[in-house]
């Protein structure tokens with residue numbers, strides 16, 4: 001009986017095929033299935049590793065600036081740069097949940113880390129300040145940080161004083177410009 005490749009070896013072969021973006025169901029006429037012979041494992045692995053990795057399309061995330069985004073399906077995202085490590089932008093998704101409160105239904109709103117979402121966002125999905133403020137005003141939250149708004153001006157504007165550049169340091173005002181630059 002011929003010794004066959006281990007399941008781990010098979011899955012390694014499959015993952016190499018995926019990373020090289022090739023569709024391979026046989027090697028030297030031998031089908032790549034659970035009966036693939038152990039004697040060919042080293043050879044097929046060497047072959048796959050010798051193939052060039054396809055060049056990935058340039059990450060569109062690099063073009064995304066910090067700010068609020070809305071995809072065509074209506075979902076709202078906040079894009080921000082990682083403070084630690086890579087500094088690459090990442091996305092958080094606006095989540096809402098309506099719960100029964102003491103005074104009837106109330107909507108909780110927050111931003112939740114959305115792994116991978118950054119790759120689906122495009123520069124043209126960026127919201128204008130007006131559009132962002134409109135959803136902030138709708139939920140009574142700051143459209144940048146999702147903090148519940150308390151003062152009348154902020155509620156009407158849909159954006160808090162610091163995120164809205166109405167108060168705070170020069171750095172915070174500069175961040176406001178960055179988020180909502182036309």
Ligand SMILES: [Zn+2]
Nearest residue numbers: 142145160163
């Ligand atoms: Zn805010």
